[in-house]
Each structure stands twice: as C-alpha cells, then as structure tokens.
Amino acid sequence: MALKTSNTNTSLQKNEEKIKIKPKYSLELSYREKNLTDDDIEHVLNEAIIKQKCTNLNLSNNSITHEGAEIIAKVLHDNQTLVVLDLESNRIGDKGAKHLAIALLENKTLTILNLRDNRIGTNGAKYFGDTIRTNHTLNTIDLAINHIGDKEVEYLADALRNNHTLTVLNLADNQIRSTGAQHLANALRYNQTLIKLNLYTNQIGDQGTEYLADALQNNQTLTVLNLSLNQIGDSGAKYLADTIRNNQTLNTLDLSINRIHTIGIQHLIDALENNQTLITLDLCGNPIGENPVLQEKLHIRLEKLIQRNNCNQIANM
Numbered sequence: 001m002a003l004k005t006s007n008t009n010t011s012l013q014k015n016e017e018k019i020k021i022k023p024k025y026s027l028e029l030s031y032r033e034k035n036l037t038d039d040d041i042e043h044v045l046n047e048a049i050i051k052q053k054c055t056n057l058n059l060s061n062n063s064i065t066h067e068g069a070e071i072i073a074k075v076l077h078d079n080q081t082l083v084v085l086d087l088e089s090n091r092i093g094d095k096g097a098k099h100l101a102i103a104l105l106e107n108k109t110l111t112i113l114n115l116r117d118n119r120i121g122t123n124g125a126k127y128f129g130d131t132i133r134t135n136h137t138l139n140t141i142d143l144a145i146n147h148i149g150d151k152e153v154e155y156l157a158d159a160l161r162n163n164h165t166l167t168v169l170n171l172a173d174n175q176i177r178s179t180g181a182q183h184l185a186n187a188l189r190y191n192q193t194l195i196k197l198n199l200y201t202n203q204i205g206d207q208g209t210e211y212l213a214d215a216l217q218n219n220q221t222l223t224v225l226n227l228s229l230n231q232i233g234d235s236g237a238k239y240l241a242d243t244i245r246n247n248q249t250l251n252t253l254d255l256s257i258n259r260i261h262t263i264g265i266q267h268l269i270d271a272l273e274n275n276q277t278l279i280t281l282d283l284c285g286n287p288i289g290e291n292p293v294l295q296e297k298l299h300i301r302l303e304k305l306i307q308r309n310n311c312n313q314i315a316n317m
C-alpha cells in the first residue's frame with residue numbers, strides 16, 4: 001500500500017499561483033531541441049536577448065559546449081533583462097561552468113539557472129561556489145544529473161553559509177554520500193534563506209541522514225526536503241523522526257523508495273503526533289512488510305495526522 005499523504009488545499013494552490021506571477025514585461029523564447037551547436041549561439045543570442053530582450057531563454061537539449069557557454073557568458077556579463085536561463089542537457093562541462101560562473105559575479109538580473117545534465121564536476125562546482133558566495137540575485141540553481149560528489153558539494157555548501165538569496169538548490173541524481181550530506185548539514189546550520197533542497201537519487205544513507213536531521217533541529221527556513229532513493233534505513237528514519245518532533249518549518253518530506261521497514265515508519269508517524277507543520281510525507285516504495293492489516297492501520301493513522309496539520313494551517317491563515 002502506498003504510504004503517501006499530501007496537502008491539496010486551495011491555500012497552497014494560491015501560493016503556487018503567486019510564485020508563477022510574471023513581471024510586467026515578460027518574453028519567453030524557447031530553442032529547446034533545435035539541434036543548436038556552438039556556431040548557432042551568437043545568432044540566437046543576438047536575436048533573443050539583444051533584439052527582443054527576452055526575460056526567459058530556453059536552450060535546453062541541444063549540443064552546446066564550453067565554447068557556446070563562453071559566448072553566453074559574455075552576454076550575461078552586462079545583460080539587464082534575462083531572468084531565467086535554461087541550459088539543461090547540453091555539454092558545457094567544467095570549462096563552460098567556469099565561464100558562466102564568472103559572468104554571474106557581475107550579472108544583477110538572472111534569478112533562475114538550470115544546468116541539469118551538463119557534465120559539471122569539480123572545477124565547475126568550485127567556480128559556482130564562488131558565485132553563490134557573492135551573487136545577490138540568483139534564487140534557483142539546478143545542478144542535477146552532473147558529476148557532483150562529496151568534494152564538489154563541499155564547495156557549494158561552504159558558499160551557502162554566507163548566501164542570502166538562494167532559495168532552491170537541486171542536486172538530484174549525483175554521487176553525494178554521507179560526507180557530502182555532512183557538508184550540506186553544516187551549511188544549513190548557518191543559511192537562513194534556502195527553502196527547497198533536492199537530494200533525490202544520491203547515496204547519503206543513514207549516516208548522512210543523521211547529519212541532516214541534526215542540522216534541521218534548529219533550521220527555520222527549509223520547507224521542502226527530497227531524500228528519495230538515498231539508501232536510508234530504519235536508523236535514518238529514527239533520526240528524522242526526532243527532528244520532526246521539534247522542527248516547526250519543514251512541510252514536505254520525501255522518503256520514498258528507501259530501505260525503511262515497519263519500525264522506521266512507526267517512528268515517523270509517532271513523531272507526527274507532536275508536529276503541526278508537515279503536510280506532505282511520502283513513504284511509498286519502502287519495504288514496510290507484507291502484513292496488509294498493519295499497512296492499512298499505518299496508512300490511516302498517517303492520513304489522519306497529515307489531515308490534522310492541513311486543517312490547522314488553514315485555520316491559522
């Protein structure tokens with residue numbers, strides 16, 4: 001049985017609508033899957049940014065390398081209109097990441113940058129650490145599906161300690177283990193702006209979960225944490241349960257497809273008795289056992305507690 005309960009109330013829908021509100025002037029241009037190469041970039045940027053002054057540029061799923069990224073960086077350096085840049089699934093690598101990171105030390109308008117699936121590793125992460133440390137505009141960075149492990153995360157996490165604008169960081173589908181989770185946990189003890197952290201499909205395990213859980217005991221800003229597919233077992237679930245009892249900020253926790261058994265599930269549900277803020281808890285795909293009666297009892301209990309929290313939040317609005 002699926003153990004997932006979430007909030008679908010209209011208040012959250014209204015909040016999502018607020019987030020999607022566009023600026024007074026907004027022009028979105030997409031060159032997704034246009035077979036673009038580095039030779040095309042100068043023409044595309046001249047048309048999209050220089051002439052049309054677009055605010056949202058999608059260059060995803062093309063064949064842009066570090067050479068194309070260097071051209072983009074030169075435009076970004078002085079650009080005052082582009083707000084969103086999507087370079088997902090290209091091949092910019094560390095060299096391209098370096099060009100972009102240096103440009104963003106001066107850029108004052110870009111707020112969302114998607115570099116998912118771009119073969120970015122150690123050097124790229126190091127340069128983006130420098131950017132995160134000093135840039136005061138970026139609020140969302142997507143670095144999922146790259147070559148980011150514990151060492152690369154250390155560069156990013158150290159920068160997060162002093163960052164005051166980044167609200168969303170996506171590190172899904174990388175090679176982050178317990179040491180990398182420890183670096184992120186240390187950052188969460190100081191950072192006061194990060195709202196959403198996605199670590200889906202890494203390998204933080206129980207030890208890494210303990211580091212994060214301990215940091216979240218006192219963190220007052222993170223609301224969404226995705227730890228799906230992270231080799232977390234009952235011990236990790238117990239650490240998170242202890243956090244849930246005290247944390248009054250986290251509202252969404254994804255623990256799906258881990259190694260949590262019945263005892264771990266019970267720890268989490270017991271902790272919800274003393275929590276008033278968690279409105280989404282995903283436990284699907286865990287080996288909780290084959291007892292259908294027990295599964296149903298756990299599901300009903302979880303659903304009631306999440307529904308209670310949802311009703312309390314509506315009442316307090």
